[in-house]
Amino acid sequence: MSKSTLKMLAAFGYEVPTIDRGYAGQTLYVNVGSGTITAKPVTEDMKTKFIGGRGFDLWLLWHGVKDGTKWNDPENEVVISSGPCGGTTQYPGSGKSIAAAISPLTDVVIDSNAGGHFGPYLKFAGWDAIEVQGKAERDVVVYINGPGGQVQLWEVPEDCPTDTHVLGHWLLEQFADDEQDKQQLAFVTAGTGSEHTLMGCLNFSLYDRKRQDLRYKQAGRGGIGTVFRHKKIKALVVKGFPVKGNLNHPADLERIVRVGADMQREVATWDPVQNRMRSRGTSYLVQIMDDYDLLPVMNYKFGSHPETPKINGDIWEARYTQGLPDGCWYGCTVACAHAVDNWKVRTGPYKGSCVIVDGPEYETIAGVGSNCGIFEPWAILEMNFYCDTYGIDTISFGTGMAFAMECYEAGILDPEKTCGLELNFGNAEAALEVLHQMGRGEGFGLIFGLGIRKMKTYFIEHFGADPQFVNDIGMEAKGLEYSEYLTKESLAQQGGYGLTNKGPQHDEAWLIFMDQVNNELPTFEDKAEALHYFPMWRTWFGLCGFCKLPWNDVVDPKNKLSSEPQKIMHHVENYRQIFIGVTGQEITYDDIITQSERVYNLQRVFNIRLGHGLRDHDAIPYRSAGPVIEEEYHSREERYDQQLREWLNLDPAAMTVAEKMAAHRQYREDRYEGLIDAVYKRRGWTNNGVPTPEKLQALGIDYPEVVEVVKRHL
């Protein structure tokens, strides 16, 4: 290790505990402002009630901040935890890290997960979570040296790079002496874009042994990278131990091996004839979404486009380097974390460099591609690379750019306001220039980097934009940009985005096919049940350290014959077995849902505590529910006219387009309110979206300070 250029600010020695049934038994607290470094015990109550991962994040954050804490207050924290099953190598997708903080975009708690090695390495180095608070005066690195039993806070020199792909190599030089060291190191970093925008992401590294280079997975959502850089953290560095199959010291390794082997066989048998995740990753979804009119095109106006074949899964399969084990944690044979190697950068400060581009995944392709009317693979790759290295969330960037482009085409923006950029749909060069401005912290990139919610306010106040228009087309809720699915014809998915804790990210519920295509959720109650079960089930992945993709992206066809094929119960059973195998704690399917409900309800109360989290905050932009402009109506005129006849008993032939759109709007908005009523009831919340004291008591989270928050709203 050569740290000659670094200045140590604080150090803390510790004895590395033996991991016991998935838990290290302590969490790490680092205050980068004061230099305080301490260990906190993990109590039995924490393990029973909050499990780990997102549950631990929230519990630590709850105690770390005050009622009025804002994202840029020093007491805001970045908390990262994997979970008891994180670091399992026998079952695919068991190494996720979950990060949380108060978000600069939403002003409430954001949680975001990522692959990479950091979370499991952190646990094996002796810590179930890391909680970073305070604000450093100058740039710092937190170094957790597991084998050395030391946590150190280092000030880095001014010439230390910030952008992730260069910073990663700098960190390797500082902290690795040899190839083995490189494999044992994992970093969390952000980038220059995180410094200048509110949509900063965190990059979680993994050292790719085959490529002998660093790769990165992103905890993209909600601006945690912005909080990170605001604290002047350049990187969190962990040095773990060589990975083996029993580092969790699980209660029943044999059970884990057996269940893992079954699943590995299922993946090997079915993936090649199903989604082909191992060769195409999630990019296979692009063409499917287009076929079903669900691919966001030009700021969610349309659901398909004739040029989609230029950016579909086949294109990316040909671009991704094939034949490498692209799992983002050891043992993940789904291996969907693909990359394009030797990409020669065409623009910006790294023009001419050959780099690895991690991805692009579906969300990035749809976000910076089709949603912006861009169907050029080179541009998608370039934006993917720069978003990652600048530390910018590709989803917020893509959805934000789609909004800006529509504003440009509607005359709200013009070259004078965009510093000369012609932001028409499809203008990849202009989109890239905005991205570089975000990296440099200048020009229109500074306004854009505020995110859609604040852009809307800015456009209204400074550019005279029509408030209703920008509110209708600005695809954000709670301040977070939508992820990349069209929801106009799926009320359940409108709720799947709107009735979330963190904002419109599809990891809570993704019900479009069940609702819109299969018609399996015809009533409000059916939709509410799905909006209870699936968000709770999906929350559980983030408590344990699991990735959701192996649950539903590779499935033995025998599942079709089960009584509830959408739940894929034989995989749920696998996860239950792995949880029991690691922790030794017997749980039922109902227990899984209850475990999630505790965390989910705590998060809701947390949002209320921060001044949000009520019914008003669950509103969605109208474009999420129906057509805002006539061009949109005309694109699906036959469908919409038929709906007027069938749903409202109206004669479209006797109506103007404006009248037809108004009738749709009233009907669709009323339905969304009806859905909210049904979902709140199912979740045990008041009509204003507040978890009742009885609900909190039933879940065992009726801590006085938690009940106190909800009582103010009853």
Add this chain to the structure above:
Amino acid sequence: MITINKRQQVTWYAGMTVQALLDALKYSYPHIIVTINGDLVKHDAYEQTTVPDEADVRVIHLIAGG
């Protein structure tokens, strides 16, 4: 006329196969369950199985992903 998933009406024609119907609907997602009047149609029989007029066709997509 046939009904898809208890909602959508599709004009029937003589000789309509399950595969032709799926193609016309642009139902390209591979994990689906197809039933005609309650009877399961096996995946490898989509090309040969014809859809009768007035049929109640269900095409359940097994995709809870995203």
